[in-house]
Amino acid sequence: MQEYDVSIVGAGSAGLTLALLLADSPLKIAVLDKEPAPELVAPSLKRVSALNQASKRLLSQLGVWQDLTSAAPYTDMNVWEADSFGRIEFSALEQGCDELGWIVDNEQLRAVLYSKLKHKTNVSCLFQSTILNISNSEQQNLLTLQDQSPMLCKLLVAADGANSFVRQQLQMPIAFWDYQHQALVAQIRTTEAHQSCARQVFLPAGPLALLPLADQHLVSIVWSTSPEQAAELQAMPADQFNKALTAASNTVLGLLHIESELNSYPLKMRYASEWVLNKTVLVADAAHTIHPLAGQGMNLGLMDVAALAELISQQISQQKPINEERMLRSYERWRKAEAQTLIAAMEAFKQGFGRQNPVLKLLRGVGMSLTDKLPFVKQKIMAAALGDSGDLPVIARPNPRRS
Helix, strand or coil: CEEEEEEEECCCHHHHHHHHHHCCCCCCEEEEECCCCCCCCCCCCCCEEEECHHHHHHHHHCCCHHHCCCCEEECEEEEEECCCCCEEEEEHHHHCCCCCEEEEEHHHHHHHHHHHHCCCCCEEEEECCCEEEEEECCCCEEEEECCCCEEEEEEEEECCCCCCHHHHHCCCCEEEEEEEEEEEEEEEEECCCCCCEEEEEEECCEEEEEEECCCCCEEEEEEEECHHHHHHHHHCCHHHHHHHHHHHCCCECECEEECCCCEEEEEEEEEECCCEECCEEECHHHCEECCHHHCCHHHHHHHHHHHHHHHHHHHHHCCCCCCCHHHHHHHHHHHHHHHHHHHHHHHHHHHHHCCCCHHHHHHHHHHHHHHHCCHHHHHHHHHHHHCCCCCCCHHHCCCHHHC
């Protein structure tokens, strides 16, 4: 029988980051995933994420950031509403930093994390491993793998995404909200340089984000819209789609041309009411998924695992059990508070821009224009976006000299 201190189910960015955070501890760790191991190849840019300053600090401490060749910085952010005077602009210069954030290729991040992890002697990465059953008790967890072999672990971490098998197997309750929106994702060639500026326009059916990539004439789009419009856009010939996208963007980057497949996925909010069950704990998308409106999903998940690793390390240093319920509940309270704040803010933002009443549109325009002229308010907004607010894990906190 295989026995581990910590078994992490899911080798996404969150799961691999947690394993790397614990890799130099005395713990015996397993990472399980049903997919093959990620490979270090040229970034495909099929799915990208926006990472903030806190996530960069975390990944830098782990020696990962330096190898992320796909990381494209953005120094400015422009947000506006279509057919309205409402507009707000943010710049790194105003914030006293060099960048507001970075756009990173998801698969490259996973591959770099794995490349750092696979040489760690106390970490076993078990790819193409399927879990058949989980028995969860007050003492330990028993996993049954696809070859019927058993695995015992003191702490089971569910990092297996929004449709978490672990969460479902253990019947951990979850709140679910269907946004009735699809997100269209693609790489787009622009005739005008993006100048390292992230742009987001609020359209009647949903927001369109234009995220700058390393090539000055290449952006990744996330277009959130109704299922009906998403189906129409996906059915269009490329030249017709290009015209629709260029019009939706108000030609801020000139003419736009699709350069990749146009992929689509449904937008749903999930929030687990309980993140801890006996010796099992949920992290990242297994615990919460949010609207991509603010691009904070990856950052939220990385801070979850940094917080959990910090608390586990404290238990080790104090010679206490790493699966102690008191510690797991501390993690749950800490990260639930951060997740709830962000979910509530994004829902209010989405609802506020989701209504096309002319009076509300006028008020939104006035509000955005006023906010743009209030440096203190803008700094508060950007502190949250940069990851420099809230109760951060120690490894992700700003250098004291900056505080």
